[in-house]
Structures are given as C-alpha cells and as structure tokens.
Amino acid sequence: MKTLAIRTVRHTAGCALGAATAVVELPLTLLCGLLLLLAGIRPGAARAVPRPVGAVAAALLAVERRRLARFFGIRIAPAPDDARALRYLAVRWALGALGGAVAGLVLVGMAYSSLFLYAWWLDDIAYPLAVVFSNFGGLLLLFLACQGVFGTVMLEEQLARRLLGPSHHDALERRITELATTRAEMMEAVDGERRRIERDLHDGVQQRLVALGMLLGRARRSHDPAHTDALLLQAHEESRRALVELREVAWRVYPTVLDEAGLRAALETVAERTPLPVRVDYAVPVPPPRQTGTVAYFVVSEAVTNVVKHSGATRVEVRVDRDGDRLRLRIEDDGTGGADPTGGGLTGLARRVAALDGRFGVHSPAGGPTAITAELPCA
Numbered sequence: 001m002k003t004l005a006i007r008t009v010r011h012t013a014g015c016a017l018g019a020a021t022a023v024v025e026l027p028l029t030l031l032c033g034l035l036l037l038l039a040g041i042r043p044g045a046a047r048a049v050p051r052p053v054g055a056v057a058a059a060l061l062a063v064e065r066r067r068l069a070r071f072f073g074i075r076i077a078p079a080p081d082d083a084r085a086l087r088y089l090a091v092r093w094a095l096g097a098l099g100g101a102v103a104g105l106v107l108v109g110m111a112y113s114s115l116f117l118y119a120w121w122l123d124d125i126a127y128p129l130a131v132v133f134s135n136f137g138g139l140l141l142l143f144l145a146c147q148g149v150f151g152t153v154m155l156e157e158q159l160a161r162r163l164l165g166p167s168h169h170d171a172l173e174r175r176i177t178e179l180a181t182t183r184a185e186m187m188e189a190v191d192g193e194r195r196r197i198e199r200d201l202h203d204g205v206q207q208r209l210v211a212l213g214m215l216l217g218r219a220r221r222s223h224d225p226a227h228t229d230a231l232l233l234q235a236h237e238e239s240r241r242a243l244v245e246l247r248e249v250a251w252r253v254y255p256t257v258l259d260e261a262g263l264r265a266a267l268e269t270v271a272e273r274t275p276l277p278v279r280v281d282y283a284v285p286v287p288p289p290r291q292t293g294t295v296a297y298f299v300v301s302e303a304v305t306n307v308v309k310h311s312g313a314t315r316v317e318v319r320v321d322r323d324g325d326r327l328r329l330r331i332e333d334d335g336t337g338g339a340d341p342t343g344g345g346l347t348g349l350a351r352r353v354a355a356l357d358g359r360f361g362v363h364s365p366a367g368g369p370t371a372i373t374a375e376l377p378c379a
Contacts, residue, residue, distance in 0.1 A: 011149050012103050014071025018092075018156070019100025021063055025093035028056060032086055061085050064092065064160075074157045076164045088163040095155055102148035109145050112138025208242035255297070263293040267318060270301050276308055276316055283321040292327055292376045295352050296320065302349055303331040303372045311335025311370060322378065329374040337368035349374070 031053060068074040115134050212235055219231035258266040264282045271278035288296065300318055307313050313335030321328050339346065341362040353360040353374050364370035 008146050008149065010071050011153050012106050012146075014067055015099030015149055015152055016103040017067055017071070018064075018096040019103065020096075021060060021067070022093040022096025022100065025060060025089050025096065028053070028060065029090040029093060032057075032090070057086055057089055060089060064089075068156065068160055072153050072156060074160060076160045084163055088159070091163065092156075092159060095152065095159060099149075099152045099156070102145055102152055105141060105145035106149060109138050109140075109142030113142050114138070204245045205242055208238055208245060212238045212242060258294065258297055259290075262287050263296060263320070266293075266297050267300055267320065270297075270304055271318070274304055274308060274316070276304075276313060278304060278316045278318060281317070281319045281321075283319075284327065286322070288322075288327050288376070288378045292356065292378055295356055295358070295376055296327060296329055296374075298352060299329055299349050299372075299374050300331060306339075306346070307331070307333045307335060307370070311337075311339070311368075313368075313370075325378050327376045327378050329376070330371060331373075332369055332371040335368050335370055336366075337364045337370050338366045339364035339370050346372075 035053070065076065068076065112134050115138065116132070215231050215235040215238060219228050219235065222228045222231060255266055255269065257269055263284070264280075267280050267282065271280050287293065300320075304316055304318070307316050311333050313333035316331065316333045319328075319330040319332075339362060341347075341350070341364075346362055349372070350360040353376065356376050358374060358376040361373045362370070363373075
C-alpha cells in the first residue's frame with residue numbers, strides 16, 4: 001500500500017511536470033509547422049527547421065527523457081533522427097495537457113476528500129451532512145483521477161516507445177548483434193577460466209604432487225630408518241597440502257554447497273573464507289533459478305576476491321535482494337577506489353552478467369568507496 005501511494009505521488013508529479021513542458025512544446029510545434037509549410041512539405045523538409053529551433057527541441061527532448069526515467073521508470077534509447085524527435089514533441093504536448101488535467105483533478109480530489117479536517121476552521125459547519133457527501137465525492141474523484149494518472153503514464157510510455165524507440169527491424173538487428181557479441185565474450189571468458197584452472201593445477205597441485213613423489217622416492221632409497229620416517233612424515237604433510245589446494249581449485253571451479261544448500265549458504269561460505277570482514281545481507285525469500293544463482297555467486301565471489309587483492313579495504317558489504325523478476329546484487333567496500341571497469345577481472349564479471357541479459361555497473365571514484373552492482377533476470 002505504501003509503495004502504491006509513493007508511486008501515485010511520483011506519477012502525479014511527473015504528469016504535472018509534463019504539463020509544464022507542454023506549455024513550451026505547443027508553441028515550438030506551431031513554429032516548426034509554420035516553417036515546414038513555408039519550406040514546402042517534401043522528403044527532407046525537416047532540415048528547413050533552423051538550428052536554434054532544433055537545439056531547443058533537443059533540449060526539450062532531453063528533459064522529457066529525464067522526466068520519463070525519473071518519475072515513470074521509462075527508459076528509451078536515443079532517437080535515431082531529428083525528424084522523429086520533432087514528431088514526438090508535436091504529439092506529446094496534447095498528452096502533457098491531459099497529464100496536467102488529471103494531476104489537477106488529483107489535487108481537487110485530495111482537497112474535497114479531506115474537507116472534514118479543515119472546514120470547521122474556515123466557518124461554522126451549518127450542514128454537516130453536506131460535508132460528509134463532499135468527502136465521499138472527493139474520495140471518488142481522487143480514485144478516478146489516480147486511475148487517470150496511471151492511464152496517462154501508460155500512454156506516455158506507448159508514445160515514447162512508438163516515436164522514439166527503435167523499430168521492430170532495428171530492435172531485431174540490435175538483439176542479434178548483442179547475442180553475437182555476448183556469445184563471443186562468453187567463449188573468451190570460458191577459455192580464460194580454463195587457462196586459469198590449468199595454471200592453478202600446474203603451479204599448485206602439480207608441484208605438490210611432484211614434491212610428494214620425490215619425498216617417497218628418497219624414502220624408498222634411504223637405509224636409515226629415522227631418516228625414512230622423517231621423509232614419510234614430510235610426504236604425509238605434502239599430501240595434505242596437495243589435497244587442500246585441490247579442494248581450493250575445485251571450489252573455484254564450482255562449489256558443491258551452491259547445489260546442496262543454495263545461494264545464501266554459498267555466499268556465507270564466501271564470507272567465512274575471506275580474510276576481511278564480509279557482511280552478507282540476503283533478502284531473497286524465493287530461491288532464484290539455478291543459472292541465475294550460479295552467476296550471482298561467481299559475481300560476488302570474484303568481486304570479493306578482487307577487493308582482497310587490490311582495494312586495501314577493511315570491510316566488505318554484500319547486499320542481495322529481489323525486485324520483481326530481477327535479482328539485484330551490490331558489493332561495496334571501503335577501499336581506495338579507482339577500480340578500472342575495463343580490467344580483466346571486472347570485464348569477466350560483466351561478461352557473465354551479460355550472458356543472462358543482465359546489467360552490470362562499477363562505481364569506483366578515486367579514494368573510494370567502490371560499489372559493484374548487477375541485476376540478473378529471475379523469470
């Protein structure tokens with residue numbers, strides 16, 4: 001209920017602001033129409049619009065984009081040409097006037113529905129029943145006006161996507177390009193992971209096993225029982241270290257706890273294995289799909305590893321929650337900042353997230369703090 005009220009207030013404010021911009025868009029539309037009539041309606045006539053008028057139209061369009069994103073959560077790709085932007089502004093002023101009307105009705109409904117709170121301050125109430133009916137009428141008007149606000153927002157979104165968004169053909173081409181890029185990046189990421197695993201095995205486990213074999217060989221050739229016992233003791237210790245490193249490599253490849261106990265337990269294990277204090281705030285009531293949970297785990301694990309290696313931080317905070325059909329991750333540290341989003345580690349994380357059509361971001365100003373965010377689909 002609280003969320004609905006906040007969204008209603010935000011949408012009403014957006015409609016009111018849209019009415020204010022419509023006051024500028026209407027004369028701009030009339031001016032552009034007059035210039036086009038003087039130039040003659042023909043292909044490419046939009047070039048007859050003077051550059052200052054085009055600059056005003058571009059500024060208005062930028063304001064509209066920010067308004068749609070800030071108040072309605074509507075984000076549209078940049079308009080491909082000036083003609084489509086002018087067509088959008090030429091139509092949107094009418095929708096702005098409608099938004100202003102419904103926003104005004106919301107205010108009138110609020111005033112009448114709360115009449116009983118202040119009417120007795122203004123004058124003696126001679127007809128209490130009339131105040132009661134006025135309140136009920138105000139509530140009805142407020143309800144209908146709020147429905148009008150949500151309907152206007154829907155029209156705003158349809159108009160913006162229709163006149164500003166890419167066409168169906170352009171959207172398909174962009175999607176094909178994104179999929180091809182993502183596939184190539186994932187193949188590169190898989191090759192990088194394979195090389196890293198091979199390097200870990202060669203530099204770690206393999207060296208331990210070679211040392212173990214040498215110790216056992218020396219023990220076999222030794223004729224001194226005391227020396228043999230010492231070599232066997234060293235071999236036993238070396239085998240224990242080899243097992244520990246092998247478990248570490250297996251854990252980095254894929255942790256079994258992720259399948260056995262879920263994402264929350266896997267993230268808590270990451271916090272336990274990290275030398276820095278890691279606070280995990282997990283607020284996901286329903287477990288995410290397996291593929292989403294796997295990517296979320298590796299994003300958090302690799303991000304925490306990067307913090308330990310490079311940031312000089314003293315603590316790490318991990319926040320995992322769900323917003324509709326999106327799983328949201330935020331890893332923040334109090335380190336020195338300055339992380340390069342194009343670096344190898346962060347680029348690999350971005351590729352993992354992009355493979356699921358997710359969004360990935362890095363905010364790391366010099367001096368810190370660094371915040372890594374990711375959104376993954378859960379549908």
